[in-house]
Amino acid sequence: NTSHPQIGSLTGSPHLSELSINSQGGAVPASVILSPNLSPDTKQASPLVSPLLNDQACPRTDDEEEGRRKRFPTDKAYFIAKEVSTTERTYLKDLEVITSWFQSAVSKEDAMPEALKSLIFSNFEPLHKFHTSFLKETEQRLALWEGRSNAHIRGDYQRIGDVLLKNIQGMKQLAVHLWKHSEALEALETGIRGSR
Template identity: 30%
Template sequence: MDWSATGSPTPLTFSEELKLAIKERNVLTTKSKMKVLSALNDLTKASVQEKQAEFRQKVINEIYSTEMTYLHQLEVIMKFFMEPLRTKSWLPHSTFNALFGNIEILYKVNGELLKELKEGEQHVASAFSKIAPYLKLYSVYAYDYKKALEILQTMVKTNKELNQFIIMQETRPEVSASIQSLLIVPIQRIPRYRLLLQELVNYTPKDDSNYSTIKDALAKVEQTAEHINGLVTEYENAEEMLMLARRVVHCPVDIIVPGRKIIKQGCLMKVTKNGRTSNQRYLVLFNDSLMYCKGKAEGILKFSCLLPLKHCQVEPVFGAGVFKITCQGEVILLYTGDSQLGQDWIETLQAATKEYQVCRWTLRKESSKRKPIRRKDRKHTEPRALPQSPDSKVSVSCFRMFKNIL
């Protein structure tokens, strides 16, 4: 008898009990036994197929029912929030468009999807394959959603009329939901399609005539999901880069350049030239360089140095989260009171440096098929020459300082 993870016996099916009894009791000839066991195997296989078909039908029903619910939620947004607010002057035009400008388009797209789904279960996969190119419209909504919602939440706190209107609409029996919970529904829809189609693939036999179509539909929805996630990530990085650029002063280089991303940032302690004292520095690790500034986590940052990752070497020293960065004659010794945080910085810096070097090698291999890139051409695509920091050279005497720290 099988046992479950909780220690209780798992009940056997009728077919399994029969098989066990036939094997244990020698009441049939070998030929008869083989016939009976073969028949029981066929019965078990048929039972598994029936269960798969049952689960498959449940998934199809869920796709259809959740699509109906989703369209109803879009109707609620349009009827009780979008249309009334269109006639008011409470929201700036840009905020209104960011929140509601794509709702009607999404409603039409998903209305077409629902029409296809109504054709029957054989049309589920083809319905998603047809509509998949239009699902990329969700990326526009996702792009605007977060920022617009933040503006709305701020305005609700300062605009009494707007606040009262939203509360009144949210408490209506036909709504019974917050505007935030309704507006996030389109963001959740594509991941939901992905999950449901994956389940449909799992419960569809590979020899089924629709199997390849379902797999194709899943692949297209996955591509759409990745496209949306990538766009949102780019948007968030652009916002983060812009905020950083506004904080940094006396910077002789361009912080915002195409393809640059922030990987990690925060405050660390930098050992001075004589090794007797240390000063707080704010480090920003990009995917192509490392910038360190004078300043704190909040407020203005005074630019000190920009180190290109292609020339950087990161080495832990002493242990306990202390590490050294060497780059084109620059030697920087850094540490933090939190050893785990220091170790995180070491690992992240090493990983970023390695990844950048691998990417450069790959690009150089690809570009070798075209015109070779000369040194004078590359200088415009790399971080500019490093300004020499007055405390850039770390002397051997710095080791004395860490005898007292560690």
């Protein structure tokens, strides 16, 4: 006897022998004859699309397996690359807030001296340019990995390390802009105190 606290006993119902429950939770008379191609609610059944329910008479070919692997990568490195791409996209959005919106607002209101604006915003443009390029390269490599190109013919897919190594070297050149960050913050704080 199956019992659920909210709805009471299901199998003890005198109507269950006469009614069945369809997929939407509605009652269907038990006299409805079910064909193999119809669901209990007498609608056309959907085909089985699960890869686990693949018909044994039609085993997958190697080409189908390779296509499936490209569409549904399971490699840990793929998910790491996907995370790098997502993080990079978020970081770029943050940089755009600073380089576009904040810069535009400060310029319109003439809220800070030119020297301070130059100190702050000159450091962000090289960062934005670098990270835009890095994101583009990462997304291109992910597209190869996911089989959205012909790279599998050349064997160029499922690699991300070369992109990361190249860009890590490029990040070293940005260090000078990052070192100016604390100088820019101090100048901004001094400017705020002076305007009070």
